[in-house]
């Protein structure tokens with residue numbers, strides 16, 4: 360059986376004048392997979408997503424989304440996508456329920472409006488005007504609009520920004536249930552715990568380039584996951600990375616400040632992005648040197 364891809368991106372580039380925002384990015388997403396695109400502000404995540412959604416032209420590269428070039432996708436193609444953009448656009452003078460019922464009519468096989476309202480936890484606000492909602496509640500409306508059409512592929516650009524911790528956990532449950540139904544998802548987030556909770560694979564973009572890509576529990580390579588043992592010896596903080604922290608701890612006994620730290624996805628991500636920043640700075644120096 361061949362793997363079916365819902366997204367295929369090959370050597371994607373996007374320039375704004377002399378500035379290259381996306382610089383040769385390659386990745387794919389398999390059907391049913393949740394792929395997390397991670398990277399610092401300005402890395403090129405939204406630009407990439409907007410190209411895949413058909414909202415932005417690309418400078419070069421090959422892109423296929425549900426078998427179609429997004430630059431040429433028609434309404435049938437659009438109806439298979441669910442899109443939650445980064446900026447919250449919903450400030451309307453209609454109620455939550457009216458807005459969802461209105462958008463449901465654009466799709467051939469929409470989800471039930473009540474079901475979606477319940478899924479995003481807006482039952483008590485369904486008759487409230489959208490402009491009277493809080494920021495986090497409006498974001499839930501954005502998410503509801505993204506899933507009302509029962510999309511095959513859902514784009515979530517920083518979906519939980521502004522959510523309180525409980526709402527974020529409810530949202531994770533919602534995403535898990537969509538995933539269980541077979542929805543493929545492309546997620547960008549600055550919450551690394553969210554990526555670790557929801558993602559099957561992740562790509563880390565920095566400065567428009569993919570600096571690493573792989574299964575969530577393999578990003579950064581095996582060495583990045585080696586635990587660190589820290590303790591205080593003669594008033595000095597010591598630390599050692601070891602694959603056998605238990606043996607080291609047994610040898611140390613019970614020194615002050617003893618802790619075993621397993622690097623989180625966030626630690627690994629920060630290291631990757633830090634290294635990419637240093638590499639870019641080094642390249643800039645060479646280019647400046649060459650120009651002299």
Ligand SMILES: Nc1ncnc2c1ncn2[C@@H]1O[C@H](COP(=O)(O)OP(=O)(O)OP(=O)(O)O)[C@@H](O)[C@H]1O
Pocket residue numbers: 375378380398399400401402403404405406407445
């Ligand atoms: N219309 C535009 N014209 C010129 N430059 C742009 C335009 N849109 C984006 N950029 C630049 O492209 C780069 C990538 O932006 P993009 O929005 O894709 O980043 P991002 O990874 O989504 O960041 P964030 O995490 O802040 O959302 C940024 O340096 C941005 O300033």
